[in-house]
Amino acid sequence: MSKQKQVSFQKNPNETESQIIGDSKALADDIIKKHTLDSDEEDVQDNQDDRMEDDDIEGQEDDTIAFDGSTTITPFNMREEMETGHFDKTGTYIFDKETEIKDSWMDDIDWVKVKQNAKAVKEKELESSDSEPEEVDELSLWKEMVSLMLPGETVAKSLRRLGGGNKKLSSAQRLKAKKLGIKPTEEEIKNKEFFQTLTSLADKFIQSGYMEIYDDTYEKIAYKIQEKEQPIKKVPEKLPENEEDALDMFGDEFDEKVAKSESKNNDEPVLKKRKVEPVATAPSSTDDIQWEYKQTDEESAEICGPFTSSQMQQFVDDNKFPGGVYVRKVGAGSDFYSSKRIDFELYT
């Protein structure tokens, strides 16, 4: 057994600084080696101890003749195999990695740099995947859309009116029209423009993840605008009442309106949060819910209240009802329920 490869860990008192540096360099080399093309193969430490010696392989026979006529005779021994690899103690044949696959591109890689960059790239990826598709300024988009639609129409219907209304001309007809010098009327041009604007607006919503845009009616959008504007402040003109003005998208008045709504949106980040959940028609507006309570479940017990949901939540938070009281909604006709089971937060 060859002993020369065995590493001795005896500390050499004479070890010089340069040796240590050399060692660390070797270590670095080792790390780099692991990044070779075949690095995903098992790192077989070439440990001589684990080798099976030629003598350990039983039943080998010496070479006899190489050829019998034209037939090659393979000798019954492992000599040939031992040239290209070795057996370990458990009998697994391991090829000697003599010719490592070299790639000059790989040699050029500065692994220290790669490690640093990898971290940055990962962070970037995380960021980009987290960040939602850009928030659209929905209020102004809604407003713009509603201005292009007629009451009672869905977006899809509006598009049909603006775009599909004029019948498709055959190419011959078109040619004829061209010859005669018939140009599309001003309204047709205008409609076409509106059609394109509406399509691009709808597309913005689709891209922001709101897929039902084409089924939304004029009224629904109007309601949404109203919903959005209400919490900010009462705006006199929630909707372009004047159809003419509204349809004239190049009108100054309209542009002003859009600009106004845009600036408003920027001031109110709260708005966006509201939009995340499409506005549902709540059972009854949450502000309206009032509660009354009594200390015991008896008929004769004194009823206190009414209180708002947030007040009730405050009471619960302040631990005013240690034993629980019996509460009911005012005017809903419900029974008295134990306050312990009611989460007033849901109603605020």
Added chain:
Amino acid sequence: MSYLLQHLHNGWQVDQAILSEEDRVVIIRFGHDWDPTCMVMDETLYKCAEKMKNFAVVYLVDITEVPDFNKMYELYDPCTCMFFYRNKHIMIDLGTGNNNKINWAMEDVQEYIDIVETVYRGARKGRGLVVSPKDYSTKYRY
């Protein structure tokens, strides 16, 4: 029993009913129309349906006709009511120990509406489990 509540006749319809509802609670009654328990429940549901049409919608499913969900939702009872919101099953702490469903017939319309409203409000606030206003543990023991 009421013919005015909509029946769903196959698994796909059930899936679609749950999936397509945007901002309403989907209530599905699993059972048999001829079952006395279901008849009581359906009567209540019918009375409620109009009142809670703004925040809930009711469908009836015959578990013999549509056996697809019997195993998944463990529909062994004569009558089972389950709540869904935006394709998510909403659990209710009824005090019975089974938070997944109402598996008895409820007769009180207002009580039922209160439960559905709690489900709706909870679900809208992102809760997967809500607490029913009333504790049913004492009344309906297993």
